[in-house]
Amino acid sequence: MEFDGRREVQKTLALIKPEAVAKGYEDAIMERIIDEGFTIVRWDKMHLSQEKVQLFYREHEGKSFFPTLIEYITSGPLIVLVLAKHNAVQAWRDLIGPTDVEMAKISFPRSLRALYGTSKTYNACHGSSDPEAARREVKFFYPNINTDPILTNSEANQYIRENLEQYLVDGLTKLAKEKPINPVDWLAHWILDNNPNRPRIEIEE
Secondary structure (H helix, E strand, O other): OOOOOOOOOOEEEEEEEEHHOOOOOOOHHHHHHOOOOOOEEEEHHHHHHHHOOHOOOOHHHOOOOOHHHHHHOOOOOOOEEEEEEEOHHHHHHHHHHOOOOOHHHHOOOOOOOHHHHOOOOOOOEEEEOOHHHHHHHHHHHHHOOOOOOOOOOHHHHHHHHHHHHHHHHHHHHHHHHHHOOOHHHHHHHHHHHHHHOOOOOOOOO
């Protein structure tokens, strides 16, 4: 079953960069995050080592701004957040605005970079570029966090109707006919024995 990325609840990584933290903007930024409908799944204040930052930004290695970026991100504590929302990756990128702060101030004056950034490098926040990058970046900081999209109530109901409803009806019908002494145990065993999605072992002769 495929889900519409505009409706599923995604997780994405957000960073409030050291300069913004040093200037005391973290509380205002986090309040704005909540006001915009994001759920903060996890957040921590960290002071990253040069080695960890180089690994995180390795896609930019060799570019002219790379040494400055590494120096900046390791210059002090930053805030690492995992955010959840419908279409969270794009929603967060929209909220932080363009990488270029001057462009953000002109085109998206209420974006976080327009409000709290000072230059293209010192731009207050980081956001994952796409869902695959979001999964990779969340796992970089929090290996144990599940990065799979979360089903909304309507999607969960649809999945049950399409994949489980008839299966459960068959089990309950069989239960009514059998009338076992312990119906809960009977139904639990029936579900295990008749699960259409259980792994099957094929033996080649």
